[in-house]
Amino acid sequence: MLPFLTERLKAHTIRSLACALALLLGVAVACRRAPSTPVAPAAATRGVTPAPPAHAADAGYELRAPEKGAVDEFLRGNPELRLAADGDHRPGEDGTGVGDLYGVYHPYLVRGDGNDDGLLDFVVGFVRRDSDEGAPWFSVVIFGGRADGSFAPGSFLERDISLADGDISLDRDTIVVTPDVADDVSRRYRWDPAKQRHVFVRDDASEESASAPPSRI
Numbered sequence: 001m002l003p004f005l006t007e008r009l010k011a012h013t014i015r016s017l018a019c020a021l022a023l024l025l026g027v028a029v030a031c032r033r034a035p036s037t038p039v040a041p042a043a044a045t046r047g048v049t050p051a052p053p054a055h056a057a058d059a060g061y062e063l064r065a066p067e068k069g070a071v072d073e074f075l076r077g078n079p080e081l082r083l084a085a086d087g088d089h090r091p092g093e094d095g096t097g098v099g100d101l102y103g104v105y106h107p108y109l110v111r112g113d114g115n116d117d118g119l120l121d122f123v124v125g126f127v128r129r130d131s132d133e134g135a136p137w138f139s140v141v142i143f144g145g146r147a148d149g150s151f152a153p154g155s156f157l158e159r160d161i162s163l164a165d166g167d168i169s170l171d172r173d174t175i176v177v178t179p180d181v182a183d184d185v186s187r188r189y190r191w192d193p194a195k196q197r198h199v200f201v202r203d204d205a206s207e208e209s210a211s212a213p214p215s216r217i
Contacts (some may be wrong), residue, residue: 018131025073031185054082054129061085061109067122070151081139084108084125090164092182107167108138114198115191116173120143123168123175128160138163140177142198157189157198 056063056071057148059082071083089107112163115121123142131137140158143151158177165180173191175198189198 024129050079051129053079056083059083059085061106066150067143070154070181071124074141074143074154078126080129081126082129084136084138084163086128088125088127088138088164089167108163110168110170112170113145114142114170114173114175115143115144116193119147121145121150123170125163125168135162136164137161140168142175155197158187174198 014092053075055075056068074080087108111120111122113119113121114123121142121144123140124138126141128137137160139156139160141153141154141156145151157175162179165182166178167181169176176186178186188201189200192199
Protein backbone atom coordinates (compact mmCIF):
# COMPACT_ATOMS: atom_id res chain seq x y z
CA MET A 1 0.00 0.00 0.00
CA LEU A 2 1.18 3.49 -0.77
CA PRO A 3 2.57 5.40 2.21
CA PHE A 4 0.22 8.39 1.88
CA LEU A 5 -2.80 6.04 1.82
CA THR A 6 -1.59 4.34 4.95
CA GLU A 7 -1.30 7.68 6.78
CA ARG A 8 -4.78 8.77 5.69
CA LEU A 9 -6.28 5.44 6.75
CA LYS A 10 -4.52 5.67 10.10
CA ALA A 11 -5.82 9.22 10.67
CA HIS A 12 -9.35 8.17 9.69
CA THR A 13 -9.20 5.24 12.08
CA ILE A 14 -8.02 7.44 14.92
CA ARG A 15 -10.85 9.93 14.28
CA SER A 16 -13.41 7.11 14.21
CA LEU A 17 -12.12 5.66 17.45
CA ALA A 18 -12.16 9.10 19.07
CA CYS A 19 -15.75 9.67 18.00
CA ALA A 20 -16.77 6.25 19.25
CA LEU A 21 -15.04 6.87 22.57
CA ALA A 22 -16.71 10.28 22.95
CA LEU A 23 -20.06 8.72 22.17
CA LEU A 24 -19.55 6.01 24.74
CA LEU A 25 -18.50 8.54 27.36
CA GLY A 26 -21.56 10.67 26.64
CA VAL A 27 -23.89 7.71 27.06
CA ALA A 28 -22.21 6.77 30.31
CA VAL A 29 -22.55 10.30 31.65
CA ALA A 30 -26.16 10.43 30.57
CA CYS A 31 -26.89 7.10 32.23
CA ARG A 32 -25.18 8.07 35.48
CA ARG A 33 -27.82 8.90 38.09
CA ALA A 34 -27.64 12.47 39.25
CA PRO A 35 -27.31 12.98 42.98
CA SER A 36 -30.76 12.94 44.52
CA THR A 37 -31.90 16.23 45.89
CA PRO A 38 -33.76 15.89 49.15
CA VAL A 39 -37.43 16.62 48.61
CA ALA A 40 -39.28 18.28 51.39
CA PRO A 41 -42.16 16.11 52.57
CA ALA A 42 -45.52 17.28 51.42
CA ALA A 43 -47.18 19.40 54.00
CA ALA A 44 -49.89 17.56 55.82
CA THR A 45 -53.36 18.63 54.96
CA ARG A 46 -54.38 21.09 57.57
CA GLY A 47 -57.72 20.16 59.00
CA VAL A 48 -59.63 21.75 61.82
CA THR A 49 -57.76 21.11 65.05
CA PRO A 50 -60.20 19.74 67.63
CA ALA A 51 -60.64 22.04 70.56
CA PRO A 52 -59.38 20.67 73.87
CA PRO A 53 -62.09 19.38 76.18
CA ALA A 54 -63.84 21.86 78.41
CA HIS A 55 -63.40 21.63 82.18
CA ALA A 56 -65.87 21.37 85.02
CA ALA A 57 -64.36 24.48 86.63
CA ASP A 58 -65.35 26.59 83.61
CA ALA A 59 -68.99 26.74 84.72
CA GLY A 60 -68.20 28.39 88.05
CA TYR A 61 -69.91 25.84 90.31
CA GLU A 62 -68.48 24.91 93.69
CA LEU A 63 -68.18 21.22 92.86
CA ARG A 64 -66.66 18.72 95.24
CA ALA A 65 -63.53 16.95 94.01
CA PRO A 66 -65.34 13.67 93.11
CA GLU A 67 -68.01 15.62 91.22
CA LYS A 68 -65.41 17.65 89.37
CA GLY A 69 -63.47 14.50 88.49
CA ALA A 70 -66.59 12.76 87.15
CA VAL A 71 -67.54 15.76 85.01
CA ASP A 72 -64.02 16.22 83.64
CA GLU A 73 -63.86 12.53 82.71
CA PHE A 74 -67.21 12.86 80.94
CA LEU A 75 -66.04 15.95 79.04
CA ARG A 76 -62.91 14.17 77.86
CA GLY A 77 -65.14 11.57 76.27
CA ASN A 78 -67.53 14.20 74.89
CA PRO A 79 -65.33 17.15 73.84
CA GLU A 80 -68.17 18.69 71.84
CA LEU A 81 -69.91 19.59 75.10
CA ARG A 82 -69.32 21.97 77.98
CA LEU A 83 -70.92 22.16 81.39
CA ALA A 84 -73.96 24.43 81.34
CA ALA A 85 -73.62 27.48 83.58
CA ASP A 86 -76.15 29.65 85.37
CA GLY A 87 -75.55 32.30 82.71
CA ASP A 88 -76.95 30.00 80.02
CA HIS A 89 -80.40 30.45 81.55
CA ARG A 90 -82.53 33.25 80.12
CA PRO A 91 -84.34 35.44 82.68
CA GLY A 92 -88.04 36.07 82.39
CA GLU A 93 -89.47 38.91 80.35
CA ASP A 94 -89.70 41.05 83.47
CA GLY A 95 -86.10 40.28 84.39
CA THR A 96 -87.04 37.88 87.16
CA GLY A 97 -87.01 34.10 87.32
CA VAL A 98 -87.31 31.04 89.52
CA GLY A 99 -83.95 31.89 91.05
CA ASP A 100 -85.59 34.77 92.90
CA LEU A 101 -87.56 32.23 94.95
CA TYR A 102 -84.48 30.46 96.31
CA GLY A 103 -81.39 31.43 98.22
CA VAL A 104 -79.22 29.22 95.99
CA TYR A 105 -80.52 28.20 92.57
CA HIS A 106 -78.67 26.48 89.75
CA PRO A 107 -80.95 25.76 86.76
CA TYR A 108 -78.68 23.03 85.39
CA LEU A 109 -77.24 21.42 88.52
CA VAL A 110 -79.17 19.48 91.13
CA ARG A 111 -78.05 17.00 93.79
CA GLY A 112 -80.08 14.31 95.49
CA ASP A 113 -80.77 10.62 95.76
CA GLY A 114 -82.17 9.99 92.32
CA ASN A 115 -82.40 6.20 92.58
CA ASP A 116 -83.34 5.68 96.26
CA ASP A 117 -80.13 3.84 97.16
CA GLY A 118 -79.16 6.21 99.94
CA LEU A 119 -76.24 7.69 97.99
CA LEU A 120 -75.88 11.21 96.67
CA ASP A 121 -76.27 11.55 92.89
CA PHE A 122 -76.17 14.69 90.80
CA VAL A 123 -77.81 15.71 87.54
CA VAL A 124 -76.34 18.39 85.30
CA GLY A 125 -76.94 20.02 81.97
CA PHE A 126 -74.37 20.27 79.19
CA VAL A 127 -74.34 22.57 76.16
CA ARG A 128 -73.06 21.87 72.67
CA ARG A 129 -70.05 24.09 72.12
CA ASP A 130 -70.92 24.57 68.44
CA SER A 131 -74.50 25.72 69.03
CA ASP A 132 -75.63 29.32 68.64
CA GLU A 133 -75.28 31.46 71.72
CA GLY A 134 -78.87 32.61 71.37
CA ALA A 135 -80.24 29.09 70.88
CA PRO A 136 -78.02 26.59 72.70
CA TRP A 137 -78.69 22.87 72.59
CA PHE A 138 -78.61 21.14 75.97
CA SER A 139 -78.14 17.57 77.11
CA VAL A 140 -79.12 16.22 80.53
CA VAL A 141 -76.77 13.77 82.23
CA ILE A 142 -76.98 11.92 85.55
CA PHE A 143 -74.00 10.81 87.60
CA GLY A 144 -74.88 8.03 90.04
CA GLY A 145 -73.18 8.04 93.42
CA ARG A 146 -71.06 5.14 94.63
CA ALA A 147 -70.46 3.87 98.15
CA ASP A 148 -66.83 5.05 98.11
CA GLY A 149 -67.88 8.63 97.40
CA SER A 150 -67.02 8.56 93.71
CA PHE A 151 -69.49 8.62 90.83
CA ALA A 152 -70.37 6.28 88.00
CA PRO A 153 -69.74 7.54 84.45
CA GLY A 154 -72.32 10.03 83.28
CA SER A 155 -75.41 8.66 81.57
CA PHE A 156 -77.42 10.70 79.06
CA LEU A 157 -81.04 11.28 79.95
CA GLU A 158 -81.85 13.65 77.08
CA ARG A 159 -79.79 15.03 74.21
CA ASP A 160 -79.98 18.20 72.13
CA ILE A 161 -82.98 19.80 73.77
CA SER A 162 -84.00 23.42 74.23
CA LEU A 163 -83.55 24.32 77.89
CA ALA A 164 -82.41 27.96 77.95
CA ASP A 165 -85.77 28.93 79.49
CA GLY A 166 -86.03 25.86 81.68
CA ASP A 167 -84.27 23.90 84.37
CA ILE A 168 -83.60 20.50 85.93
CA SER A 169 -84.89 19.33 89.29
CA LEU A 170 -85.27 16.20 91.42
CA ASP A 171 -88.54 15.07 92.96
CA ARG A 172 -87.61 12.13 95.21
CA ASP A 173 -86.41 9.47 92.74
CA THR A 174 -87.75 11.33 89.71
CA ILE A 175 -85.73 13.64 87.49
CA VAL A 176 -87.82 16.52 86.19
CA VAL A 177 -86.85 18.37 83.00
CA THR A 178 -88.80 21.59 82.52
CA PRO A 179 -88.28 23.19 79.08
CA ASP A 180 -89.74 26.54 80.19
CA VAL A 181 -90.20 27.46 83.83
CA ALA A 182 -92.94 29.88 82.81
CA ASP A 183 -95.07 26.95 81.62
CA ASP A 184 -96.58 24.19 83.69
CA VAL A 185 -95.17 21.49 81.43
CA SER A 186 -92.32 19.13 82.26
CA ARG A 187 -90.90 15.72 81.41
CA ARG A 188 -90.40 13.24 84.22
CA TYR A 189 -88.04 10.28 84.49
CA ARG A 190 -88.77 7.85 87.33
CA TRP A 191 -86.22 5.38 88.65
CA ASP A 192 -87.14 1.79 87.73
CA PRO A 193 -85.49 -0.69 90.16
CA ALA A 194 -86.10 -3.62 87.82
CA LYS A 195 -84.44 -1.94 84.84
CA GLN A 196 -81.87 -0.13 87.01
CA ARG A 197 -82.35 3.12 85.13
CA HIS A 198 -84.68 6.06 84.81
CA VAL A 199 -87.66 5.65 82.50
CA PHE A 200 -89.74 8.35 80.89
CA VAL A 201 -93.20 8.77 82.39
CA ARG A 202 -95.96 10.34 80.35
CA ASP A 203 -97.98 12.78 82.38
CA ASP A 204 -101.18 12.30 80.38
CA ALA A 205 -101.73 8.71 81.44
CA SER A 206 -98.81 8.07 83.83
CA GLU A 207 -97.57 5.59 81.25
CA GLU A 208 -93.95 4.56 81.57
CA SER A 209 -91.79 4.39 78.49
CA ALA A 210 -88.24 3.19 78.03
CA SER A 211 -87.81 5.67 75.22
CA ALA A 212 -87.12 9.31 75.90
CA PRO A 213 -88.73 12.04 73.77
CA PRO A 214 -86.94 12.73 70.48
CA SER A 215 -83.97 15.07 70.45
CA ARG A 216 -84.13 18.64 69.19
CA ILE A 217 -87.19 19.50 71.24
